[in-house]
Amino acid sequence: xxxLFRHVILSAVLCGASAASADEIPPAERKSGxxxxxxxxxxxxxDDSANPAMLWVLDGEALWSLKAGAAGKSxxxxxxxxxxxxxxxxxxxxxxxxxxARPVDLEQRINMCRTDQQQATPLPAExxxxxxxxxxxxxxxxxxxxxxxxxxxxxxxERGGELFTRRQGQINLSCAQCHDDRWGxxxxxxxxxxxxxxGYPLYRLEWQTLGSLQRRLRNCLTGMRAELYPAGxxxxxxxxxxxxSRARGLAIEAxxxxx
Amino acid sequence: xxARTLVSVxxxxxxxxxxxxxxxxxxxxxxxxxxxxxxxxxPRDIITQFxxxxxxxxxxRAELHPAISANPFIAFYTVATESGKIEFKWNGDNGFSAAxxxxxxxx
Numbered sequence: 489x490x491x492l493f494r495h496v497i498l499s500a501v502l503c504g505a506s507a508a509s510a511d512e513i514p515p516a517e518r519k520s521g522x523x524x525x526x527x528x529x530x531x532x533x534x535d536d537s538a539n540p541a542m543l544w545v546l547d548g549e550a551l552w553s554l555k556a557g558a559a560g561k562s563x564x565x566x567x568x569x570x571x572x573x574x575x576x577x578x579x580x581x582x583x584x585x586x587x588x589a590r591p592v593d594l595e596q597r598i599n600m601c602r603t604d605q606q607q608a609t610p611l612p613a614e615x616x617x618x619x620x621x622x623x624x625x626x627x628x629x630x631x632x633x634x635x636x637x638x639x640x641x642x643x644x645x646e647r648g649g650e651l652f653t654r655r656q657g658q659i660n661l662s663c664a665q666c667h668d669d670r671w672g673x674x675x676x677x678x679x680x681x682x683x684x685x686x687g688y689p690l691y692r693l694e695w696q697t698l699g700s701l702q703r704r705l706r707n708c709l710t711g712m713r714a715e716l717y718p719a720g721x722x723x724x725x726x727x728x729x730x731x732x733s734r735a736r737g738l739a740i741e742a743x744x745x746x747x
Numbered sequence: 748x749x750a751r752t753l754v755s756v757x758x759x760x761x762x763x764x765x766x767x768x769x770x771x772x773x774x775x776x777x778x779x780x781x782x783x784x785x786x787x788x789x790p791r792d793i794i795t796q797f798x799x800x801x802x803x804x805x806x807x808r809a810e811l812h813p814a815i816s817a818n819p820f821i822a823f824y825t826v827a828t829e830s831g832k833i834e835f836k837w838n839g840d841n842g843f844s845a846a847x848x849x850x851x852x853x854x
Contacts, residue, residue: 535769537753537769537771538822542753543773546751547751547773696775696817696818
């Protein structure tokens, strides 16, 4: 009897342990949040004349060739036609910046260009100007598979992965507990997606606007009742990088539409 | 920044063909029911009216209300009658107005 009892306890502990240590989703089962959406929202994303994020892309296209800063240069003056020069860029961001010796996301990269090349003031995070530019850039990579290959990024990907699996907040949850272990199930009324970062910046119906991946991460942290990382903290970029590396092989859908 | 519009009309159509028209515009559609961080109500600021003219003849009209989402998207159908201009007009609170026009050729 006592042996049976011990056996039950032991298996319970083992089950608990296997549930807590989340495994990455195997490549064959990896799918974009797109596939878990309803027909109507998918149609909205697929049709460029119905996708509200295209309003940002069009604004971004206009801003691309607008001269700014003391240098009086536009993005197009250096980079030319974005359709050719920016294709695939969003698929490999966040990318390593040798100057900072750490990864930067697309929005930070835009601001580096602004301060260094255009000699203009950096655009505030989540501002309309920054979002229209990143939406326009990301749009040029639509269909390109996500790929994070730079070896210099490895320690940052690992750090992001560590943040992803770390329990935090008042309800003591990790990102992985929902997005690795329980995707496809429901959190209250909402379907839990795998949490791949292949559509950002994206139009979220709940926000009624377009937002960055950092905004989404802050949303998740608030939902977990965890303390937010300070604005612009490296943790956000490490997490974004891990999410990107976790989404490798999925096609960029930016700018996507999500509920 | 002025309102960005995005309209979709077929460039060509056969006479008598039923064509789909889609019109999207950037607008916050502030309902007037929300409060800011200091508890002050945020005044209503919405688009109230949308009109579509086909060679000067009104073919579609919509009244918009606070429950309509930001960046309103309106899709409807009309019959392609003759070549010419299709105009779109949006009007709203605080003197908001935006217009867009495209041409259509009838084979």
